[in-house]
Amino acid sequence: MHQSFDPSIVIFAVLAIFVVWKLRSVLGTRTGAERPPFDPFEARRKLREGKPGRDAAPPEPGRGAGRRTGEVIPLQRGEARAADATASAADPAAAWRDLVEPGSRALDGLGRIAAADGGFEPNGFMQGARGAYEMIVTGFAAGDRAALKPLLAKDVYDGFDAAISAREERGEKNETTFVSTEKSLVHDAQLRGRTAQVTIRFQSKMITVTRGRDGAVVDGAPDQVADVFDLWTFARETDARDPNWRLVATEAGA
Secondary structure, eight states: OOOOOOHHHHHHHHHHHHHHHHHHHHHOOOOSOOOOOOOTTHHHHHHHTTOOOOOOOOOOTTSSSSOSOSOSSOOOOSHHHHHHHHHHHHOTTGGGGGGBOTTOSHHHHHHHHHHHOTTOOHHHHHHHHHHHHHHHHHHHHHTOHHHHGGGBOHHHHHHHHHHHHHHHHHTOEEEEEEEEEEEEEEEEEEEETTEEEEEEEEEEEEEEEEEOTTSOEEEEOTTOOEEEEEEEEEEEETTOSOOOOEEEEEEEOO
């Protein structure tokens, strides 16, 4: 028996192909090369345990820095700012000498950044960096995504967000008491095109403990003050109107 051709079959087939294509374009596809969610402080724990860490790599110049509103590292105002500006005018790197690690080659990079960005001032930058460091550490511990988002480059925020989500799925809670920042010195500084990157070595004291669903301690100690060493890299575009610096890489450092 001859069967007539039903054009609706073709229409439904085309619609099905279109729906699949849209889902793939929105959700993406897995290639097997995706980076797994990472804990931004995993390297610190593995360093403590004598295991190799997995650090976040700095993004390509221009990615993630200076693209969102909200003051992250404010410029210092008043007499200190005027003193910084006077010193920088004579020698852009001179004002940084006491804030750089001994033997570091960062002074050249700091001088180049200061020459490209008239608002780049030692005291204001370092004060803001210390404040951002504490806010990010405590924000991550509390799972406060709203506090973290304006402080981080997109790639780094995505990693923090994934780590917080993984912690939530495990039913774990992190309790971090930030005791003090003992020392903060510039470890490295580079100007790549118009992108300024400054790496700071922080030495701080914290009390950190992670508890499971039942409240039992799974990592850290609630009664122990630990010395913590971190290498964090901040970046911004020197020609951007947005004066904010954002965290673009984290690394555990001894």
